[in-house]
Amino acid sequence: MTKTHFEPRNPDYADLIRDSYNNTGFGKTLGAELTVIEPGYVEMELPFRPELSQHHGFFQGGVIGALADYVGGYATYTLIEENDSILTVEYKINMMAPGAGKKLIGKGTVLRAGRRVTIARMDVYALQNDNSEVHIAAAQGTFMRMENKPDVAATIAKIQKTRIEN
Amino acid sequence: MTKTHFEPRNPDYADLIRDSYNNTGFGKTLGAELTVIEPGYVEMELPFRPELSQHHGFFQGGVIGALADYVGGYATYTLIEENDSILTVEYKINMMAPGAGKKLIGKGTVLRAGRRVTIARMDVYALQNDNSEVHIAAAQGTFMRMENKPDVAATIAKIQKTRIEN
Amino acid sequence: MTKTHFEPRNPDYADLIRDSYNNTGFGKTLGAELTVIEPGYVEMELPFRPELSQHHGFFQGGVIGALADYVGGYATYTLIEENDSILTVEYKINMMAPGAGKKLIGKGTVLRAGRRVTIARMDVYALQNDNSEVHIAAAQGTFMRMENKPDVAATIAKIQKTRIEN
Amino acid sequence: MTKTHFEPRNPDYADLIRDSYNNTGFGKTLGAELTVIEPGYVEMELPFRPELSQHHGFFQGGVIGALADYVGGYATYTLIEENDSILTVEYKINMMAPGAGKKLIGKGTVLRAGRRVTIARMDVYALQNDNSEVHIAAAQGTFMRMENKPDVAATIAKIQKTRIEN
Numbered sequence: 001m002t003k004t005h006f007e008p009r010n011p012d013y014a015d016l017i018r019d020s021y022n023n024t025g026f027g028k029t030l031g032a033e034l035t036v037i038e039p040g041y042v043e044m045e046l047p048f049r050p051e052l053s054q055h056h057g058f059f060q061g062g063v064i065g066a067l068a069d070y071v072g073g074y075a076t077y078t079l080i081e082e083n084d085s086i087l088t089v090e091y092k093i094n095m096m097a098p099g100a101g102k103k104l105i106g107k108g109t110v111l112r113a114g115r116r117v118t119i120a121r122m123d124v125y126a127l128q129n130d131n132s133e134v135h136i137a138a139a140q141g142t143f144m145r146m147e148n149k150p151d152v153a154a155t156i157a158k159i160q161k162t163r164i165e166n
Numbered sequence: 167m168t169k170t171h172f173e174p175r176n177p178d179y180a181d182l183i184r185d186s187y188n189n190t191g192f193g194k195t196l197g198a199e200l201t202v203i204e205p206g207y208v209e210m211e212l213p214f215r216p217e218l219s220q221h222h223g224f225f226q227g228g229v230i231g232a233l234a235d236y237v238g239g240y241a242t243y244t245l246i247e248e249n250d251s252i253l254t255v256e257y258k259i260n261m262m263a264p265g266a267g268k269k270l271i272g273k274g275t276v277l278r279a280g281r282r283v284t285i286a287r288m289d290v291y292a293l294q295n296d297n298s299e300v301h302i303a304a305a306q307g308t309f310m311r312m313e314n315k316p317d318v319a320a321t322i323a324k325i326q327k328t329r330i331e332n
Numbered sequence: 333m334t335k336t337h338f339e340p341r342n343p344d345y346a347d348l349i350r351d352s353y354n355n356t357g358f359g360k361t362l363g364a365e366l367t368v369i370e371p372g373y374v375e376m377e378l379p380f381r382p383e384l385s386q387h388h389g390f391f392q393g394g395v396i397g398a399l400a401d402y403v404g405g406y407a408t409y410t411l412i413e414e415n416d417s418i419l420t421v422e423y424k425i426n427m428m429a430p431g432a433g434k435k436l437i438g439k440g441t442v443l444r445a446g447r448r449v450t451i452a453r454m455d456v457y458a459l460q461n462d463n464s465e466v467h468i469a470a471a472q473g474t475f476m477r478m479e480n481k482p483d484v485a486a487t488i489a490k491i492q493k494t495r496i497e498n
Numbered sequence: 499m500t501k502t503h504f505e506p507r508n509p510d511y512a513d514l515i516r517d518s519y520n521n522t523g524f525g526k527t528l529g530a531e532l533t534v535i536e537p538g539y540v541e542m543e544l545p546f547r548p549e550l551s552q553h554h555g556f557f558q559g560g561v562i563g564a565l566a567d568y569v570g571g572y573a574t575y576t577l578i579e580e581n582d583s584i585l586t587v588e589y590k591i592n593m594m595a596p597g598a599g600k601k602l603i604g605k606g607t608v609l610r611a612g613r614r615v616t617i618a619r620m621d622v623y624a625l626q627n628d629n630s631e632v633h634i635a636a637a638q639g640t641f642m643r644m645e646n647k648p649d650v651a652a653t654i655a656k657i658q659k660t661r662i663e664n
Contacts, residue, residue: 024221025215025216026217026229027226029195049191054192054319060191060192061235062228062232062235063228063232065235066226069228088227089260089474090259090261090422091231092590094255094617094640095253096617111592112636116448119422119636140636142421151222152221153221255587255640256617258472277428282614285426304443304444305472308588310615356552357547357552361527361550385523386524386525386651387521387522392525392564393564393567394524394565395524395564398563417553420559421593422591424588424591425589426587427586427587486553
């Protein structure tokens with residue numbers, strides 16, 4: 001996966017992303033973890049649980065799609081201003097192999113970060129028992145920066161942390 | 167939504183689809199309901215729960231995407247043979263408005279059912295308090311018939327039902 | 333095809349679209365004709381010529397894709413201000429049947445017209461010898477309004493027409 | 499661009515691809531050149547001509563989309579049997595920057611080559627006057643192998659060459 005070279009505009013982008021994911025209902029339902037957060041690049045991992053399985057016992061396609069959407073959106077999040085948030089305009093995903101493995105690893109890479117519109121590629125891998133990664137899904141999406149519309153979940157989390165510290 | 171005119175090849179297609187959805191882990195996690203199952207056309211409904219929400223308190227995009235994938239796949243399911251199952255090759259989804267509403271309604275319509283490849287359009291609506299439907303997502307996908315690869319979840323469910331009856 | 337109900341903001345939208353298409357190099361190379369231009373809905377027709385064919389003698393996929401892109405973009409064009417132009421952000425197209433017929437008919441329908449981003453569905457039909465239409469391609473795209481960036485081809489055409497009239 | 503590691507099944511894949519492109523009507527209309535043909539990877543170049551331009555004088559989006567479709571399809575072509583041909587099932591393309599440059603360079607890379615279905619990523623670059631490449635479009639597509647349906651254009655070309663040699 002090519003690492004990208006972008007300059008973040010909000011130094012606290014990693015906190016913003018973790019606060020946004022960890023304080024949302026579906027984030028907790030899915031149960032993924034943000035493992036790499038760099039400018040223009042994000043990785044998330046999601047261990048297998050039966051609650052995430054489809055009719056053949058593998059990760060359900062919707063779970064794979066949700067992970068792809070997250071890593072694309074969050075890769076975009078690393079490059080926005082403090083008071084902005086991100087909207088998924090659209091994405092497309094190819095399921096290339098069954099979601100069979102002990103863990104999914106989603107990798108989102110910004111291809112082009114425009115003033116409003118950002119394009120990212122997202123790839124999902126299934127970690128095998130021998131720790132090799134099988135490339136199970138390839139996606140591409142369009143994300144839009146919402147100017148001066150702060151992320152609600154991240155903002156609440158930040159306020160709560162400030163209160164605890166005081 | 168245009169109703170389609172297709173001849174099903176498996177008279178028990180509705181049972182197959184319900185058994186497949188209701189006996190999978192992620193199907194239960196999501197908690198949607200199959201409300202319309204007709205040849206080439208399927209509707210599913212998903213009431214709002216905080217467990218499905220994103221950073222602004224609306225239905226998370228991954229949930230909307232998963233619902234779209236399901237109704238496209240199940241619309242395809244209505245037209246296959248008894249011993250076949252369906253694989254999502256790919257889909258593309260545009261998020262057109264926030265997923266704000268008391269319920270999501272997904273509608274999947276087969277555009278073309280080929281011998282192996284089926285193309286479907288999927289639309290997701292958010293039901294408002296006044297019961298109007300806002301068109302929040304538009305999707306299009308490609309689904310592949312897996313010949314003589316029965317749906318495992320549906321098959322197990324069928325066996326269990328037979329045992330109970332006997 | 334569902335007709336849409338949109339209010340145009342530029343009364344001369346049809347002239348703008350014709351001037352834009354007819355005065356561009358690739359528009360002439362392709363040789364399509366704008367046959368229906370209504371608010372949020374556009375049709376174009378393209379008669380078969382060997383110059384547009386692929387390896388089996390049918391319309392080449394790139395031609396079908398170009399027609400889909402045009403009708404989606406122009407459906408969006410019908411709803412913008414006089415001094416705006418349109419940019420294709422992205423589109424996705426499914427080729428559902430061979431492009432075999434005496435004429436292609438592209439139909440673009442706006443699903444949602446936002447302030448900046450518009451989503452449209454585009455369908456391409458192949459006209460048969462018995463004048464029936466075969467639905468050969470289904471597409472969906474995202475188009476962006478470029479505020480105060482007038483369409484160059486249409487502007488030049490308008491200036492030339494004004495000169496001729498005076 | 500990551501080079502891929504695939505074993506071709508038809509040693510004459512490069513001839514097949516050149517014969518297919520160069521003997522089709524739209525191939526000639528477009529006027530691109532096949533510059534790199536390797537197992538699972540193809541590059542094509544298309545110099546600018548006014549006949550390929552849109553309303554702002556740049557390469558038209560349909561031209562960019564057609565080039566992306568070609569390099570994805572031909573990357574798939576490098577891996578099929580002698581008597582097979584390829585069908586584009588679908589593709590999705592993001593236009594990331596204006597098609598401004600003296601030449602387009604399309605690069606198609608196979609991500610996964612299945613028995614029937616192949617997934618490829620396609621990227622289009624615009625060559626600038628200083629010979630730098632601007633990444634103007636990113637695409638992803640699904641291609642299907644048509645078993646024992648030889649490419650008609652390539653087959654005719656091969657017969658004609660054989661006649662000339664004799």
